[in-house]
Amino acid sequence: MAEADNTKVKEEIPMPTPPNFPKIDYPVPPRENMKLILEHKKPLWVPMMFPENNFCLGAPADGERPPMPQSGKDWFGTYWEYVEMVKGQMATPEGRICPDPRDWREKLIFPDLDSIDFSKGKEETASTYDPDKMTMYVVQNGMFERLLDIADVTEVFVWLAEEPEDAIEYANAMADFKIKHIDKIIDEWQLVDFFALSDDWGTQRAPFISPKMWEQIFYMPTKRIADHIKSRGYYVNVHSCGKIDQLVPFIASFADLWEGQPMNDKIALKKEYGDQLAFTIGLDQAIVMNPGVSDDEVIRHVRETIDIYGEGGGMVMMTLTGDDRVTALVATETFEYSRKKYAAI
Numbered sequence: 001m002a003e004a005d006n007t008k009v010k011e012e013i014p015m016p017t018p019p020n021f022p023k024i025d026y027p028v029p030p031r032e033n034m035k036l037i038l039e040h041k042k043p044l045w046v047p048m049m050f051p052e053n054n055f056c057l058g059a060p061a062d063g064e065r066p067p068m069p070q071s072g073k074d075w076f077g078t079y080w081e082y083v084e085m086v087k088g089q090m091a092t093p094e095g096r097i098c099p100d101p102r103d104w105r106e107k108l109i110f111p112d113l114d115s116i117d118f119s120k121g122k123e124e125t126a127s128t129y130d131p132d133k134m135t136m137y138v139v140q141n142g143m144f145e146r147l148l149d150i151a152d153v154t155e156v157f158v159w160l161a162e163e164p165e166d167a168i169e170y171a172n173a174m175a176d177f178k179i180k181h182i183d184k185i186i187d188e189w190q191l192v193d194f195f196a197l198s199d200d201w202g203t204q205r206a207p208f209i210s211p212k213m214w215e216q217i218f219y220m221p222t223k224r225i226a227d228h229i230k231s232r233g234y235y236v237n238v239h240s241c242g243k244i245d246q247l248v249p250f251i252a253s254f255a256d257l258w259e260g261q262p263m264n265d266k267i268a269l270k271k272e273y274g275d276q277l278a279f280t281i282g283l284d285q286a287i288v289m290n291p292g293v294s295d296d297e298v299i300r301h302v303r304e305t306i307d308i309y310g311e312g313g314g315m316v317m318m319t320l321t322g323d324d325r326v327t328a329l330v331a332t333e334t335f336e337y338s339r340k341k342y343a344a345i
Helices: 030-038 101-108 122-126 142-152 153-162 162-187 211-231 245-254 266-273 297-307 324-343
Strands: 053-057 079-083 088-091 133-139 196-198 234-240 257-259 278-281 315-317
Touching: 030 133, 030 162, 079 101, 088 142, 088 234, 101 142, 101 153, 101 162, 142 153, 142 211, 153 162, 153 211, 162 211, 196 211, 211 234, 211 245, 245 257, 245 266, 266 278, 266 297, 278 297, 297 315, 297 324
Parallel strands: 053 133, 133 196, 196 234, 234 257, 257 278, 278 315
Antiparallel strands: 079 088
């Protein structure tokens, strides 16, 4: 595995708790309730992903992406363009460092993590966290997503199909790097309760590659990362955009929580895997983002959603709106309705 001396650090603050959430009189600290979710026990209420957890998009020394909201190169040399319209960063085609993925050994230069001090900014960041909440560290750019960031997309799919053994070697090399990266966070940063492994595996219609190919190449290296996190005493959240229903059996074998999007059949998936895996659930955007939505409509939709997905626990509400009124209604009704529902069981 080639290495480069890349010790430059970035300046970044943790993802802030969204503003304008109402004050809720929790019976226990939110971290205790979230722990019940991650351990697949019945919670006291349906937690809100925001604002009941602290979030960190990366320690200042973490170079998986340039700091938000900026453009620039990451620690592999990939250029990211910040797009104001979507409030996110995109890897640009002209910034790809390894157009042919077959060249990954020569052109994908792994940073020397031993030379990077991950403790920079630790005290300052700690002061921004609420000790009553769990803290999630987002590990960005998973091994599949990284391929699409560094190489020509068409070449990636041809290579995966024609040279799976080489692709497996890449996946294991990236898993080794991720494990060392996570150890640096734990040993030097430490302000963490659970990790979010972020890797987009699907389109709106299906996984990018067949479940058989995903299992052959990416499953065991990804599971190895998750298993290592758990061996260090931390929980695992998996984030993936797209319709990846067929991959959920694998995710359930190594994760505690799955951030899946609404095009997945979460009703069926939760019924089958809910004793192994918790699910984030979002409200219907057509309802909560409608400028004319009434209080009664919001309350009714929150209750219906909890009745469908909250049975037995394992549900985390993950909805934000741009309307303070609706945001407050969602937060208070999620807590109050689910608290009464679980207390009655």
